[in-house]
Amino acid sequence: MRTLAAVLLLFCVATTAVAQGSFAGANWTIGFPTGRTNDFISKTSFGGMGVDIKRFFDDNATYGLNFGWSQYSEMVNETATWPSGALSGTQIRYLNLFPISLNADIYFGEKRDELKTFAGLNAGAVMVRMRDDIGIYSFESTSWHFMLAPEIGFWFPVERGTYVTISARYNYAFDNGIDVFGNDVNKHSWVSLNIGLGWMQDWF
Amino acid sequence: MVITSFRSASRALAIGLLLGATAVFLSACYPVYDLMPSDFDIAFTQYSTEVNFGAYKKYFMPDTVRQIVAPGEKEDPALHAFDAQILQTAAANLTGRGYTRVADSSQANFAVIPATLKASYTGYYMYGGGYWGYWGYYPYYPYYSTYSYSTGSVFLFLNDFAKRIDNKPGTVWFGSLNGVMNIDTQSGARTRITNGINQLFQQSPYLVSAQ
Numbered sequence: 178m179r180t181l182a183a184v185l186l187l188f189c190v191a192t193t194a195v196a197q198g199s200f201a202g203a204n205w206t207i208g209f210p211t212g213r214t215n216d217f218i219s220k221t222s223f224g225g226m227g228v229d230i231k232r233f234f235d236d237n238a239t240y241g242l243n244f245g246w247s248q249y250s251e252m253v254n255e256t257a258t259w260p261s262g263a264l265s266g267t268q269i270r271y272l273n274l275f276p277i278s279l280n281a282d283i284y285f286g287e288k289r290d291e292l293k294t295f296a297g298l299n300a301g302a303v304m305v306r307m308r309d310d311i312g313i314y315s316f317e318s319t320s321w322h323f324m325l326a327p328e329i330g331f332w333f334p335v336e337r338g339t340y341v342t343i344s345a346r347y348n349y350a351f352d353n354g355i356d357v358f359g360n361d362v363n364k365h366s367w368v369s370l371n372i373g374l375g376w377m378q379d380w381f
Numbered sequence: 382m383v384i385t386s387f388r389s390a391s392r393a394l395a396i397g398l399l400l401g402a403t404a405v406f407l408s409a410c411y412p413v414y415d416l417m418p419s420d421f422d423i424a425f426t427q428y429s430t431e432v433n434f435g436a437y438k439k440y441f442m443p444d445t446v447r448q449i450v451a452p453g454e455k456e457d458p459a460l461h462a463f464d465a466q467i468l469q470t471a472a473a474n475l476t477g478r479g480y481t482r483v484a485d486s487s488q489a490n491f492a493v494i495p496a497t498l499k500a501s502y503t504g505y506y507m508y509g510g511g512y513w514g515y516w517g518y519y520p521y522y523p524y525y526s527t528y529s530y531s532t533g534s535v536f537l538f539l540n541d542f543a544k545r546i547d548n549k550p551g552t553v554w555f556g557s558l559n560g561v562m563n564i565d566t567q568s569g570a571r572t573r574i575t576n577g578i579n580q581l582f583q584q585s586p587y588l589v590s591a592q
Contacts, residue, residue, distance in 0.1 A: 250412050256584050258584070261427055261428060261429070262426050263425075263585070264423065264425050264426075265423065265584055266422060266424065267419075267420040267421075312422065312423035313530075314423075
């Protein structure tokens with residue numbers, strides 16, 4: 178709940194304060210788990226969001242911050258085995274991801290171009306919260322990971338200062354801690370599609 | 382960061398509040414799964430990797446199912462309604478895997494001991510305490526409510542007469558079913574017990590006689 182309140186506050190702060198050369202945007206995030214994350218939950222997430230705050234330090238380059246939250250959930254019915262035993266039952270799995278990262282982007286084309294394409298890199302941390310409900314039992318794990326996320330996307334203007342933003346990001350969280358099953362290989366990766374709105378004051 | 386015009390500020394604030402409301406909405410959007418009583422059942426097996434289960438041929442199983450109760454507590458007679466079914470299903474699986482049941486334990490390689498256990502849980506939760514109204518915060522005495530549920534477990538112990546621990550046959554395979562009781566009909570519970578015992582053997586492919 179505290180994490181949600183922090184995300185909510187960041188939304189309101191970011192969207193109500195825009196200065197010249199500064200960009201603030203919020204987006205809806207669709208997440209596609211990959212790698213070991215896909216082994217835990219394979220279902221696409223449509224419940225995610227992100228906030229971007231950027232500032233131009235050059236005609237074609239920005240630095241900034243990115244915050245996000247995605248939730249995944251899936252019901253599976255499979256047997257877990259290990260060398261001396263097995264466990265079967267209906268499992269309901271949950272995964273919550275809270276990435277926080279610094280961001281640097283490069284914009285292509287001319288400053289006056291309407292459609293602005295960019296490529297960039299996010300680097301920071303992500304909190305991974307896993308939960309597995311089986312029978313009447315529930316297992317949870319929380320871990321922090323260093324994260325890198327290259328990104329490409331574009332902005333399309335809808336009116337002066339307001340843009341539709343679309344980007345694709347590959348997120349990789351490096352191995353740290355143990356996962357909900359007690360495995361000490363605990364790394365995650367997912368592809369996110371971010372669709373949102375952004376606004377900027379008197380730059381283009 | 383500063384707001385440079387009233388129009389952009391009010392537009393930005395409206396979008397910010399809309400997206401903030403979306404955050405709250407999405408946080409409540411955890412999917413709801415319509416779970417059946419059988420969705421709470423789990424089947425757990427554990428075995429000794431040093432044992433050659435193919436070398437076994439004959440087994441002994443008693444005609445009754447032991448109910449595990451705490452010292453001083455009485456058995457639940459309702460739980461014994463499933464005894465015959467437990468014995469029958471376990472015997473059918475063992476026979477299907479090439480093991481022969483014998484009445485004399487001295488002629489058997491191993492024994493299969495079935496047992497049951499009922500556990501009850503009680504908890505409480507509190508809600509309320511106050512709400513925000515027009516003139517401020519209105520506290521009220523919080524409400525408390527209790528909940529309770531019972532779980533039933535079926536155990537199968539496979540004890541090798543030749544491997545003794547503390548002068549008793551050692552357990553070389555253990556199977557356990559666990560599920561929530563009191564949320565299903567008796568015929569539903571019977572089906573779940575049968576399916577559960579079958580699952581215990583299904584996830585134990587090594588448990589087959591080579592004789």
